Amino acid sequence: MIKPVQLHNSLSGKKEALDPQLKTPGQVNLYCCGPTVYDFAHIGNFRSFLMADLLTRMLQYAGYSVTKVQNITDVGHLTNDDLADADGDDKVAKKAKAEGKTAWDIADFYTQAFVEDEQELRIETPDHRPKATDFIAEQIAMTETLIHKGYAYEANGSVYFRTAKFKDYGQLSKNKLEDLKAGARVEINDEKEDPLDFALWKNADEKHLMQWESPWGKGFPGWHIECSAMSQALLPHTDIHTGGEDNAFPHHECEIAQNECSHSYRIPVWLHAKHLLVDGQKMSKSKGNFFTIRDLLAKGYTGAEIRYALLAAHYRTALNFTEDSLVQARNSIARIQEAHRLFETLCDAEPDFGKDRNSDLVDQARKNYTTALTDDLNVAEALAAVFDLVAQGLKLRDSKALSADEALLMVEFLEQDFNEIFAVLSFEENNLSEEVEILLQKRSEARLNKDWAEADKLRDEIKEHGWIVKDEADGQTLSPL
Secondary structure, three states, X not given: OOOOOEEEEOOOOEEEEOHHXXXXXXXXXXXXXXXXXXXXXXXXXXXXXXXXXXXXXXXXXXXXXEEEXXXXXXXXXXXXXXXXXXXXXXXXXXXXXXXXOOHHHHHHHHHHHHHHHHXXXXXXXXXXXXXXXXXXXHHHHHXXXXXXXXXXEEEOXXXXXXXXXXXXXXXXXXXXXXXXXXXXXXXXXXXXXXXXXXXXXXXXXXXXXXXXXXXXXXXXXXXXXXXXXXXXXHOOOOXXXXXXXXXXXXXXXXXXXXXXXXXXXXXXXXXXXOOEEEOOEEOOOOOOOOOEHHHHHHOOOOHHHHHHHHHOOOOOOOEEEOHHHHHHHHHHHHHHHHHHHHHHHHOOOOOOOOOOOOOHHHHHHHHHHHHHHOEOOXXXXXXXHHHHHHHHHHHHHHOOOOOHXXXXXXXXXXXXXXXXXXXXXXXXXXXXXXXXXXXXXXXHXXXXXXXXXXXXXXXXXXXXXXXXXXXXXXXXXXXXX
């Protein structure tokens, strides 16, 4: 049974039920703006990619079938990309010149690096990962269609979109054409009919590293046309489009114009992840607060800890990323991991799912957890449901009131509900010795009896076996030295 989902739609500016937006009931086609592969992706980039992964997992958990497309931009993304008609150098080509390599080598290297970083963060592989350079013919064809319909024009080997002809331009970003004309920073370009027109195809001279033959001469595609062409080529319709909030304008605004004017291809739902701050400031290499995934791995943090820290705040709220947040993520994961281990030890007894089976705790936790996630990915409330269950389960265990069947239900919840979405636990075979297991149980009994001296003595003995015990309000957690 499919669970109802509500998402905050950037297009309408409000939270909406998902089902009425779908063309095929139960099927969600998802397009996620991917990386421009000229360097290692940083943690701000990955906040958006992790939001898309969380969304995909939540939809599948809720019962939907999901087809996910996430592109690779390997050409056409220029350095001054805050303009609808971006200018400057091609980011991939600029990196190639700096390193004395071909643009293709740069794109291939950083595409592989991005995939490796995704794997470290346990992001599920998309169903399709198209590269812009593999869809040049589709981009040219879409540009020709827009010219034929009067929405685009050629000038000196470049092709521009007639922004003023599309009356709904600005519907996503809530910009108005007259305001953009009055206040926007636009470059002087005499060949354009209107300063706000943006390039679908750019003329290239012989020095440009990446160029293709076209009906208008040699050139390369504009950044915006790439996503329109790839989404239409791979998905008969797109139900949800995701990206970072910086993508909303101009990139997604221009996509909407291209999509709707070329083939009436309307995407009903748009989700945008808010910017990430580091130590309360915008991330910048000059400030020393710029981090890639590899930087954090080199500091000793795991992919699971980075994933948790980047997912712990709601995607539409500003996330202040600090090293303290990574430490908190480490502790949170260790707490849930240890609870899973302790519950699992009780499952060694044969569960008896008879009429006295008590599933109330887990049923309520699952209800709260599902309600939170399907309500616009409310991770704070979802995690609160998880930690509340863990706390109650550990209290029952420590008082020897947790039955084997209840423990099994909790194990299943942590594995099949929590970890299917958050993907931060590891279920390796328990490598605790029987001696450590006995010491832990004795220490739990000492704490219940308020025999603190004995508890401290047992803590030291456990440490000699290579494990650190931490006392929480509702139980013990264990981590390797």
